[in-house]
Amino acid sequence: MSALRFRRTVALLAVGALALSSCLHAEAEADELQPVQFNPGWFPSAQFAGVFVAIDAGLMTEAGLAVTEGTFAYGQNSTALLQQDLTTPTLATIEGYILLQKLDRGDDLVALAPMLRESPAGVMSLAESNITSAADFAHQPIGVHAYADALFHWFATAAGGLSEDEINFVRVEDDIADLLSGHVVAMQGYASEEYVRLQSAAAPRETRFISFAALGFRSYSEILYTSRDQWEQHGPVLQRFVQAVRAGWELAYREPELAVKAVAQRRGPDADPEHIAAALQALRPYVLGDDGHALPPMDADLWRNLQTIASEIGLIQNTPADPTTWLAP
Template sequence: MKRSALSVLSLLVFLPVGMAQELIPVNFQSKWFPQAQFAGYFVAQDKGFYAEEGLEVTVLDGGNVNPTVAVASGNADFGTDWVANILTQRDQGLEVVILAQVYQTSGYRLVALGNSGIEEIADLAGRRVGVWGFGNEFAAEAVFSAAGFTSNLDPTVTDPDIDAVVYAFDPSLVFPNEVDAASAMTYNELDQIVGLGYELNTLNVLDPASIGADLLEDSIFATPQTLATEDFKGSGLSGREVAERFLRATIRGWEYAIENQEEAVQIVLAHCGDTCAGSGSRQSPLIHQTWQMAEVAKLVRPAPDTQVGALNQEAFERSVALLVDVGLIENAYTWEQVVDPSVYDALQ
């Protein structure tokens, strides 16, 4: 019995951080329903990376939830959102700070049929363009304004250049009969459009970066209050310490997902409902999530030497300048106002 008790004690001593004590509950607000867009978080959860940091992380479904509002209102501790929505909400008085930049490049595109006559963004004048709502319309608005177009998204415009058709994300609802070009993420709706019977070589995929209208997308953020708390949920750890643990495990999750994509897809599928499915010939969740994981990996680590989660001040300031120029935000927020690099830097 003594030997048994000693063995158990030894095991507890050498367990990873947090495993020998009660895990700290952390709520993370995603931007959509479970899919490979968030693979790194699910991998960190299922592989025990969060638990090794002493955290019990719950990934909250997004859907029609505004992530910045959810975190700012205290319904979640950390979240992921596009920089455009983070800043527009800041204009409304909701203050959060960016801790890491998961997507280093933008995956937002506008997709038209190859025979539509729309070969570049300038060709969208006079056309119907599909646009998402719920804080996702900012990407399209930035493209329109950067190209010098007005749209009916601005209620003060009486004769808009572009007829924006707002719909609920699924391209099959509008493309190609109701709109001439549809919004699409490279990792999701583009594959859904392919599944509807339009092969990639029959589509024109317009990249906002071609006119300097690409915006930073999935960032990890928290409130200043969360970071400043001295005793996070009675854990004895400060909010900043918890943020470091959360971020370290999350980065491990993304690195693992990128390097082990087949396994990562299986982990994601275990969390999925119908939202993991594609469309038409690519309806299979396995087929669609395999595409999605491969495309997401390109955004998270666009080059072999890219550091997952790295913050890029130049890219941030360019996004701010664009949002100000096109009138989507009123204030030209500085890096120091919105970004706290100290949490990410503490991991290096």
């Protein structure tokens, strides 16, 4: 073998050894990451941007976590999914009133942190309809989603002071055409989804949004939660997940293009980046509030008030446990 060929062979072997070493190092690092299962409580959308950015930007890896994302499906038993594999730290998201219903039926759960300080659910309308409060629902066709009748009856009677013969609720889904066509004068929707579409479709006409909180039903939303068994076995790991999500949300609003890309990738071919960007901005006050920080501590008194209202409405049947027993420290 010539001296030149020998040197080339040695160089190639060195490069190969370096590549193999890097690969093995990467595999070793991956082996050291703690697997975590995350089960979103809805289909991929801007309301999970903080989680998605934390995963895609490497914040979860920095926290020592390897996150597997679950797939939402209607009718799935989210509590059973939390208990499916107790060797793997698992958590999910849930709406505030649904969490209360699960606790009411006996599920032993722990609430970790709210991704949204307040539910983005509310009542949307065209400004020309003059719907500014629940009192304005009187004798008007109001679009309500399935399973929300009891809540809207409470809005109408408690917040609006209406009698039963003044209430006219119409079953709707999430099609804003029902509102634009005049089939209903107001309808249930989310500030980050249907209302974003309404604002765009109705322009230049003005629109209005009355939040559930403004109607007296203030609730945390997209709450990160887990089972008691999971919390007792994996509490510190789940807390690292929460901290990474907090950083993910704050990064999402510093660099929104990262968030739009992360959500769009998970939405697939039907993703609308323009809508995702608008939805992300609509969620900003719900995520960051006035202080600019994501995932604030939860207020036990707020939960106690929500429990009282949920009992009045009939969303829960039993005497609820004090929130201090199921809120994570």
